[in-house]
Amino acid sequence: MSEEMYKKLAQAVIDGEAEDAVNLAKQALDQNLDPLACIANGLTKGIQQVGELFANEEYYLPELIIGADAMKAALEILEPALTGDQQREIVARVVVGTVEGDLHEIGKTLVATMLSANGFKVTDIGVDRSTEEFISAIKENDATIVGASALLTTTMLQQEKLIKSIKEAGLGDKVKVMVGGAPVSKKYAEQIASLEKNATYPLGDTESFQIAHGDNYFAFFDRLGKVEYVVVL
Numbered sequence: 607m608s609e610e611m612y613k614k615l616a617q618a619v620i621d622g623e624a625e626d627a628v629n630l631a632k633q634a635l636d637q638n639l640d641p642l643a644c645i646a647n648g649l650t651k652g653i654q655q656v657g658e659l660f661a662n663e664e665y666y667l668p669e670l671i672i673g674a675d676a677m678k679a680a681l682e683i684l685e686p687a688l689t690g691d692q693q694r695e696i697v698a699r700v701v702v703g704t705v706e707g708d709l710h711e712i713g714k715t716l717v718a719t720m721l722s723a724n725g726f727k728v729t730d731i732g733v734d735r736s737t738e739e740f741i742s743a744i745k746e747n748d749a750t751i752v753g754a755s756a757l758l759t760t761t762m763l764q765q766e767k768l769i770k771s772i773k774e775a776g777l778g779d780k781v782k783v784m785v786g787g788a789p790v791s792k793k794y795a796e797q798i799a800s801l802e803k804n805a806t807y808p809l810g811d812t813e814s815f816q817i818a819h820g821d822n823y824f825a826f827f828d829r830l831g832k833v834e835y836v837v838v839l
């Protein structure tokens with residue numbers, strides 16, 4: 607039954623049918639299906655397919671937008687079920703955002719959700735955020751981890767800028783930076799993190815989610831948005 611639901615959720619995203627996606631998400635919760643599995647095996651599969659169709663020029667921007675909207679609408683139903691029982695001790699305070707010039711929010715939001723589901727106190731500052739906005743949020747929230755998402759090869763350069771700026775703001779010893787997003791490779795992550803401390807932590811041997819930068823924190827997500835583990839050493 608769950609497999610069938612995952613397929614339907616994926617299809618609703620591929621078809622850009624937000625209403626169907628929402629109804630299916632509600633049905634999934636009514637059937638006590640695991641919301642995380644619905645996201646990972648259903649919605650995320652769908653949006654990946656949309657990305658492939660776009661890359662192959664079978665889909666154009668409008669289809670990309672309505673697919674993403676359908677995914678977002680269904681996530682709004684599923685995410686509260688994921689984070690509903692969060693009365694736990696705070697592991698650490700995290701600021702999460704998508705870098706300047708980049709409007710992709712789904713992966714970033716998923717990461718924020720996964721972190722909160724695992725006991726982190728997350729402040730999500732949204733998309734298209736400048737390094738200054740990241741730094742203000744770090745200070746305001748007294749965060750010790752920052753997660754920067756970039757989905758474009760052009761905007762991933764902002765992650766490097768952010769790491770430099772964090773150092774320049776005198777926060778380098780306090781703040782660990784996690785970078786992620788589809789184009790961010792382990793190699794790139796190591797390259798930009800070495801700007802600061804020459805210490806990077808590749809997390810797992812897949813190409814999925816890249817690095818934590820710093821001494822204390824490890825977090826790993828696979829491409830399907832499933833948390834493999836979040837560990838504080």
Ligand code: B12
Nearest residue numbers: 657661708709710711712713753755758759786787788831
């Ligand atoms: C949906 C989408 C859009 C939507 C975004 C809507 C929204 N509200 O988010 C819209 C339509 C707005 C869009 C616009 C564009 N897009 Co777009 N988009 C996508 C698409 C199909 C899916 C992205 C997505 O949401 N994936 C699902 C999530 C769950 O995965 P994810 O983001 O990778 O996140 C996971 C991991 O990467 C990781 N992660 C992500 N962030 C972080 C952060 C941290 C800290 C950590 C630890 C981990 C982590 O964890 C997540 C869970 O596993 C991708 C294709 C693809 N396969 O990636 C193209 C894609 C990213 N887009 C692309 C392009 C070209 C564009 C546009 C330039 C198109 C245009 N001509 O205008 C614009 C750019 C707008 C801008 N300035 O940002 C290209 C990028 C190519 C490149 N090499 O740079 C892609 C790859 C499509 C393609 N195959 O060509 N896009």
